[in-house]
Amino acid sequence: MTTVVPGEKIDAQHVNLKLGPGLQQISSNGPSQSKIISTRAGAVNHSANGSRWWIESNSRRYVPALQESVVGAIVQRQGEGYRVDIGSAHSATLDGLAFESATKRNKPNLKVGCLVYARVSLAHKDMDPELECFDAQTHKSEGFGELKGGFVVKCSLKMCRDLLDPKHFLLPLLGSRFPFETAVGMNGRVWINAKQPGQVIAIARCIEAADPDGGGMELKAIKVFLDTLDI
Structure with a gap:
């Protein structure tokens, strides 16, 4: 694993290359002269097939990245849509x-304070990020949408990435003790819900620990x- 600082060149190459948090592609003399540099300090990571690259840094400040899942809170109704706090x-x-099967006559009626699990559909440094609550490929909800009830735990971005790793021990361990629901956002927020309040508290305390x-x-x-x- 390689550690880099802001401005350092990254040798990331793939036919379908996708850049995650901490990486930016810049062009000096046209597309053929473009290069990828780091925008933050941290460790360089990539997916198993090398198509997705990102910088792993233990931070609580979220910078939106395309196609990442986030847990957000509705803070304002705006025309036909909403403003959502995602911690950025x-x-x-x-x-x-931007919901499954939504039409002008049939769409969710979210109120200020409602929680949503969404995917980042637009991430640009000069524009506000945009979200959608369905899978772009299937146009099905695929778990995205309003999160009803439950509790939100705030943690580091590194912890969120760990929880999304199938090999990480915590969620399987908790699932062996009692049933629960969870939605892990890449923005340092984890929504959890269980039958008993004590179980919700236990999950939250374990994530923090x-x-x-x-x-x-x-x-x-x-x-x-x-x-x-006490669970």
């Missing part, structure tokens, strides 16, 4: 029709910690 420098826009910005507990320590909670 600027609030995002969410069109009222495993967070590198918090306790940084590993599997063995989390198991001991779980046994001390």
